[in-house]
Amino acid sequence: MPEEFLARSFRRIVVKLGTGILTDAEGGVDRARISSICREVDDARKAGVDVCVVSSGAVGLGMKHLGFSRRPTDLPTLQSCAAVGQSILTQTWQECMDPFGHKVAQILLTREDLRGRRRHVAVKDTMERLFALGVVPIVNENDCLSTEEIRFGDNDVLSALVSSLIKADLLFILSTAPGLLNLDTGELQPVIRSITPEIEAMARGTNSPTAVGGMVTKIRAARIANRSGCGVIIGSGTNPKLLRRFSGTDVSGTLFLPGEETLTSRKRWLAFFDRPTGWIQIDAGATEAVCEKGTSLLASGVTSCGGKFEEGSVIEIRDEDDHTFAHGVIAYSPEELNQVSGRRSEELRELLPDRKQYEVVHRNELVLLDEVPHFQSESESETEST
Incomplete structure (x- = not known):
């Protein structure tokens, strides 16, 4: 089953990148890492695969630029960090895409943008047109405006909702974690066919000063994407050939297989998008x-x-x-x-x-x-x- 799934010809993938992958030890932009990712995006585009990037890092970059060593706890300061960091993040993505001739588009979303059917469809139509124009969407939560998302939201779940919205075939959730580990044995779980309570029990949160979520939110995201017919790979973003894994030749991390029965577009909206x-x-x-x-x-x-x-x-x-x-x-x-x-x-x-x-x-x-x-x-x- 895993081999059969990975042998498919994927039309569209989503790549979610955590803050720890996109920033260096000092909290600044890791341009070498982003450039390496852009090279992989270019390879995928040459193979005819649409790529959407869900990029964390705005708050972390804003913290660095404004001189914070720990994630602020008050909302206005968090929003300010996001506002400052988002412009740095988007500019960096475009500069690193330039050598490959790709244009990027910044898309900042809140749950409200996906909740109402009219705005939901408008976002979907915009994404489809960007793909048709050969543009790589760079998606992030609109943390500088959204009070709810910045407190409780995370880009793991956002990436799953985006995958459902654009009918992606495969979602990569990449961070510093190698995948889902059995906390008792330390063994990597290579394939998950069903997210059971035992699988959920393997998850735990994060201690990163710049990040939110952890494996708990990644499994939640995998559940959403799988029910939408999208496979999920949770793994390390430090692999220099990370996107070549969708060819089925070099799968590392944990693969969550989608179920045979998937929800229609209308029922995906009912289940996941409206709150x-x-x-x-x-x-x-x-x-x-x-x-x-x-x-x-x-x-x-x-x-x-x-x-x-x-x-x-x-x-x-x-x-x-x-x-x-x-x-x-x-x-x-x-x-x-x-x-x-x-x-x-x-x-x-x-x-x-x-x-x-x-x-x-x-x-x-x-x-x-x-x-x-x-x-x-x-x-x-x-x-x-x-």
Whole structure:
């Protein structure tokens, strides 16, 4: 399976580079490393592969330029470091691409840019046109403006969202880590076919003064990319031939294989891009019907709701144990939902005869997340009883 996947002809790849790869020991720009990466990008472009670079480093470079030795903790100073460092970062990428004749485009994103469908599509269309023009997009979080992303965001997850957005075939998440290690044995895990709780337990955070995240966010990113049909390689960015690994001839690091079933564009947006601010809780019967039988969510199964939402909002769907297992577009306002919760469809037709949709969340507007409740099938019950 790994060999079959890596033997594919990849059309588009995303390369995410951590701060530790792009900066030297003093915190300045490592131009030699960036030039080496640009050479690899050039090789990929000559092979007909579109390349998008997700580049960390703005905050770290700003810290260096402004004289900070440790990552500031107050938001205005972090934003100032990002604002100063971003211009240095983009200029360096263009200067290092110049010998190869490639133009770069700076794209600064926040979650809000990918959350709304209109802006989401606009970003996607811009990226597609840049590829058509032969331009290499350099993507980063817009840390100088976004309060939420600079506190909790990370470019690992951003790179996975970008990979999903542009339908990339392979995502490289490159940092100083060689890949996913078994913390008990120290052994590198070469191939991951499924991200299980045991795999997640191998992750840990980072102690870097300039970085955020760590292996925890890299595995989270791999989960998002894999469900979008994109393979992921987590490895060291110090390999001078790092992008040649997509040819399947020199794979190092950890390869996360995508699943056979991938989400449609609409359901990828529901699952990953929008951040719900409201939620509904449903009973066990409704949870089983949605998860096991693939039904729409009916009002009869709704037990409570909360947060902020309106008709047409993306909301979290929670089970009786308060576990969020799905996202969906809700067809009712909170006031309407409180009126219809627990009622059967026949009652709703009498109560609200003019409505076009009686389902609370239609199946076409609902996506199951990775960890869904497991319900015992009749065959499993029979096996256990015998």
